[in-house]
Amino acid sequence: AQKVTQAQTEISVVEKEDVTLDCVYETRDTTYYLFWYKQPPSGELVFLIRRNSFDEQNEISGRYSWNFQKSTSSFNFTITASQVVDSAVYFCALSEGGNQFYFGTGTSLTVIP
Amino acid sequence: SAVISQKPSRDICQRGTSLTIQCQVDSQVTMMFWYRQQPGQSLTLIATANQGSEATYESGFVIDKFPISRPNLTFSTLTVSNMSPEDSSIYLCSVEDWGGPNTEAFFGQGTRLTVV
Numbered sequence: 105a106q107k108v109t110q111a112q113t114e115i116s117v118v119e120k121e122d123v124t125l126d127c128v129y130e131t132r133d134t135t136y137y138l139f140w141y142k143q144p145p146s147g148e149l150v151f152l153i154r155r156n157s158f159d160e161q162n163e164i165s166g167r168y169s170w171n172f173q174k175s176t177s178s179f180n181f182t183i184t185a186s187q188v189v190d191s192a193v194y195f196c197a198l199s200e201g202g203n204q205f206y207f208g209t210g211t212s213l214t215v216i217p
Numbered sequence: 218s219a220v221i222s223q224k225p226s227r228d229i230c231q232r233g234t235s236l237t238i239q240c241q242v243d244s245q246v247t248m249m250f251w252y253r254q255q256p257g258q259s260l261t262l263i264a265t266a267n268q269g270s271e272a273t274y275e276s277g278f279v280i281d282k283f284p285i286s287r288p289n290l291t292f293s294t295l296t297v298s299n300m301s302p303e304d305s306s307i308y309l310c311s312v313e314d315w316g317g318p319n320t321e322a323f324f325g326q327g328t329r330l331t332v333v
Binding site: 195 | 250258260265307309311313322323324325326327329
């Protein structure tokens with residue numbers, strides 16, 4: 105079974121619109137970590153945020169915000185006032201405290217100027 | 218944090234040949250990870266490389282096809298052997314920093330491989 109599900113394959117928005125990327129995860133562990141990574145066209149993976157299972161506080165960093173809800177096993181990512189430079193593939197990932205990261209299938213975001 | 222240098226950054230190879238990808242980390246790490254990202258797909262773990270022991274391969278990946286070396290705590294190589302067009306992918310080296318709240322995976326820049 106897929107441990108991390110990103111149901112949105114592709115999203116297109118017009119610049120300055122807000123956009124939310126969904127992530128649903130599955131784990132039986134009580135201690136785990138959730139991540140978001142950005143992969144621009146150049147290919148490198150850029151770390152955006154980490155959340156541990158004991159910290160359900162939502163977080164805002166500039167135009168980025170994350171909504172972590174254990175009750176629904178979701179860790180959604182919102183970009184407000186999107187910009188063309190936000191165009192990339194975004195991956196949600198789960199680590200259960202072991203050694204392996206489980207990545208979702210990614211959401212390709214295109215911001216249209 | 219960790220800085221990972223991976224090379225080559227890209228290559229175009231003939232089918233039937235082999236390519237060795239190098240991964241250098243700026244600090245000593247116990248485990249290094251190799252991922253494959255096929256076009257338009259997510260990251261799939263190929264194997265985990267421990268220094269001083271054989272790599273551990275995930276289901277669907279075998280040592281004969283993807284031999285891995287791990288001669289020391291800062292370096293690893295992945296070889297893609299007897300390549301076919303289906304091996305065209307981005308290959309990524311990764312290390313993980315398990316520091317509790319600071320847990321993070323760091324990635325190299327990736328090797329974009331095209332097999333013709």
